Amino acid sequence: MLAVLGGTAQAATTDCPRKDALGTSRVIAVDAATYPRVGLKSFPQSLPLRDKEVVLTFDDGPWPPTTKKVLAALAQECVHATFFLIGKPASEHPDIVKLIEAGGHTIGHHSWSHPDLAHMPESDAISQIDRGIAADEKALHGTATTTPSTPFFRFPGFQSTPALLDLMQSRGISVFGADLWASDWHEMSSKQELELLIRRLKEARKGIILLHDPKAHTAAMLPAFLRYLRENDYHVVQVVPKQATVDISRTP
Numbered sequence: 001m002l003a004v005l006g007g008t009a010q011a012a013t014t015d016c017p018r019k020d021a022l023g024t025s026r027v028i029a030v031d032a033a034t035y036p037r038v039g040l041k042s043f044p045q046s047l048p049l050r051d052k053e054v055v056l057t058f059d060d061g062p063w064p065p066t067t068k069k070v071l072a073a074l075a076q077e078c079v080h081a082t083f084f085l086i087g088k089p090a091s092e093h094p095d096i097v098k099l100i101e102a103g104g105h106t107i108g109h110h111s112w113s114h115p116d117l118a119h120m121p122e123s124d125a126i127s128q129i130d131r132g133i134a135a136d137e138k139a140l141h142g143t144a145t146t147t148p149s150t151p152f153f154r155f156p157g158f159q160s161t162p163a164l165l166d167l168m169q170s171r172g173i174s175v176f177g178a179d180l181w182a183s184d185w186h187e188m189s190s191k192q193e194l195e196l197l198i199r200r201l202k203e204a205r206k207g208i209i210l211l212h213d214p215k216a217h218t219a220a221m222l223p224a225f226l227r228y229l230r231e232n233d234y235h236v237v238q239v240v241p242k243q244a245t246v247d248i249s250r251t252p
Contacts (some may be wrong), residue, residue: 040179
């Protein structure tokens with residue numbers, strides 16, 4: 001069992017059946033006090049990634065036809081990602097939410113129905129945030145609560161306001177932007193997406209990558225992209241909430 005004591009830790013690799021897999025190289029523990037907002041596309045700060053380190057994130061799921069394919073590709077390479085779930089499909093497909101959790105992935109939140117939260121009454125935006133968190137938590141743990149077990153949130157379309165950002169920080173919720181993406185919300189082939197993502201990664205050299213697991217071309221592209229990362233000496237980092245854990249296997 002991996003013990004994360006508030007900073008970084010090496011990821012466990014003993015459970016990976018493939019010795020040549022890409023794997024998850026390390027874990028970064030994140031809290032809102034140290035990292036209230038990350039992602040250079042929206043904010044001045046990102047995560048403390050080293051050269052050729054990436055964090056894989058997926059938005060807008062779960063979506064049964066494609067999320068399972070994304071999970072299979074990640075499992076094949078023993079890689080852990082972060083999924084920012086929309087509450088409505090999470091409430092409709094709790095079995096997929098549990099599959100994401102069972103794969104060892106981090107589950108963050110992405111509102112109830114993916115509206116533009118910056119251009120609606122603040123009370124409605126907060127309701128969207130809370131309803132989405134509650135739906136995700138119910139799918140995960142059987143109980144609806146607006147206190148997220150993983151306090152990570154990504155605004156739909158990165159559309160936030162200063163007041164909403166301050167609210168999230170006051171609630172101890174880290175807001176995730178991204179450092180680069182494949183623009184997979186546009187129609188394109190998996191080959192075009194792969195080429196675009198590789199080109200942008202070569203320029204950035206590291207970063208939080210935004211993808212969308214409900215997109216069929218992204219699910220089709222992912223195995224080749226993970227293979228590219230492995231063959232070109234990139235390393236995948238997983239983000240988790242900052243909290244002390246104890247390795248019970250070493251407890252007398």
